[in-house]
Amino acid sequence: MLTTRPLRSHKKMAEQVRDAVSDYIREHGLKAGDRIPTEAELCAAFGVSRPSVREALRLLEQERLVVTEHGRGRFVTAAAALNIARPITVFESISQMLAALGYAPQTRVLSARTLLAATDPQAAAALGLQPEAEIFVLERLREAGGQVLVYSIDVVPVALMGGAPEAAALTGSVNALLDKAGHKLVMSSANVAAVFLPSGVLTGPASAEPWLLVSETCLSETGTPVLYARDYHRGSLISFNFSRQ
Amino acid sequence: MLTTRPLRSHKKMAEQVRDAVSDYIREHGLKAGDRIPTEAELCAAFGVSRPSVREALRLLEQERLVVTEHGRGRFVTAAAALNIARPITVFESISQMLAALGYAPQTRVLSARTLLAATDPQAAAALGLQPEAEIFVLERLREAGGQVLVYSIDVVPVALMGGAPEAAALTGSVNALLDKAGHKLVMSSANVAAVFLPSGVLTGPASAEPWLLVSETCLSETGTPVLYARDYHRGSLISFNFSRQ
Incomplete structure (x- = not known):
């Protein structure tokens, strides 16, 4: 169930992929309902392993930025399109x-x-x-x-x-x-x-x-x-x- | 890598365990640095499978309510102790x-x-x-x-x-x-x-x-x-x- 890579750095890799996919959605102006690249395409694009990509997609699903429709693929949700500037919930000076x-x-x-x-x-x-x-x-x-x-x-x-x-x-x-x-x-x-x-x-x-x-x-x-x-x-x-x- | 249970209901189970652990932290007045129950104890307490408990703990880590110190166990973070009432970020009427x-x-x-x-x-x-x-x-x-x-x-x-x-x-x-x-x-x-x-x-x-x-x-x-x-x-x-x- 675990890769040979230590969990912590594996998680960090997944988080980097998550951020990269999130940036991709914003930069390419994807809208709610648009399809995101497949697991294989993401592995190739970011040069990372399948488990890291899966974990990243799980993070994105959890944050409701991406939704999986079984048999159809993964799609951008409405939340991903919100794109909040300077959210009040970010701790900054x-x-x-x-x-x-x-x-x-x-x-x-x-x-x-x-x-x-x-x-x-x-x-x-x-x-x-x-x-x-x-x-x-x-x-x-x-x-x-x-x-x-x-x-x-x-x-x-x-x-x-x-x-x-x-x-x-x-x-x-x-x-x-x-x-x-x-x-x-x-x-x-x-x-x-x-x-x-x-x-x-x-x-x-x-x-x-x-x-x-x-x-x-x-x-x-x-x-x-x-x-x-x-x-x-x-x-x-x-x-x-x-x-x- | 997946259990025989469909992913969606598995996720829901994990979310229920996550909420239950979060309630446990609040109700027992646990503070930052306090140890939370082990995976085995949580499985027994909630009558759920190890994967559900692991997924719940991963959710809690991601929300920074719990932190894992390798070899020592899992601990309550400062964020868990914040205990925000009616957060502005919850969509309600x-x-x-x-x-x-x-x-x-x-x-x-x-x-x-x-x-x-x-x-x-x-x-x-x-x-x-x-x-x-x-x-x-x-x-x-x-x-x-x-x-x-x-x-x-x-x-x-x-x-x-x-x-x-x-x-x-x-x-x-x-x-x-x-x-x-x-x-x-x-x-x-x-x-x-x-x-x-x-x-x-x-x-x-x-x-x-x-x-x-x-x-x-x-x-x-x-x-x-x-x-x-x-x-x-x-x-x-x-x-x-x-x-x-």
Whole structure:
């Protein structure tokens, strides 16, 4: 049932074939109902073994990108044609997200403070901290062309960072700071809501607009919550895509 | 390589085992790093064959709920502990979503009209309609306890429905209407944004609040776009969860 190749690298090969077939569907503009190449053709095209191709096709079926009709062949599904740009379910930094939207934003630090967890009960709950634990709270704006795009509040347990970060690091990535301290962020549990900004953050018309608030508890590889982020995205400029199945 | 059981039902069995293991993790409060039962224990517990259990474990690994450490066993990942309630990525009707939030809403029809696609360019583009095609446009409110929860505009190509629906059907599910006409909705491509309501829909304080707009192009099993829905969720009462990986 198994090939002589170790399972892990076999799976990785299958995942590469899966991605390649998925790219093929998109690049060739295949539509729902279009036939995909046969197993033999895929083996030849990618120079990989039959088991890898079968596993790739199983992955594609599972993700509902491909459907097998017995005796007829394999076909592209409607899901494959959806082709979601920048899905909200992909874990990426604000900088990555804004760059993908075509912005080259500046970061402005509004405040950087070490506080007691008791001062931010939401963050304390998300990070599993006692009221007397210390948190590092970084409040920033991302701006481009004179417009505020994102207002963010990042909260990190001070104990995880080995002290508060240096001033020079505050305009950079909090993910990178945590990574350096040995806590690589791999996923998050998030919530999206429509809100106004907290009062006093901004003045002018932007302060009266609806903002898209994404609140996230970010976990490291070991499953430890290491960052609680509240990112307010300007509603008139930023929205998110996703697919529902 | 295949069991004598047909692939389809074998897959369904594996999916059932996958769900059962996922429930087990949640119900027993397992945390990231906790060991899950062995293949043999799972076979015995669920009374299913080894291939079904292996397939289920492969699904769980792929969804990053379980990780295999060679020679040590299988362990719960951080993702399994996230336990997202009502994820935005699950395709469900507004009624299902509001019921899950504990609301028993009333539906009020604001308007039901047959128009030319040209009057709604966004819907026409999403549904792939020519300007002169006819669309059925249904505008409704979901209310509970005297509060508006959702304002929705559903747009369906008239040609797909075999004519405009009867008045009695207008407070019910548009999904069910399409289902009856032979178009079962299976997935959607969606976008979420923070907005104000279109002017004139409501008066009073709710009209000045931020609303969470989910715009969805819903596809049938054949990949045909059959419904373009714009659902405005009251920001102060409704938000959505998801995980990012």
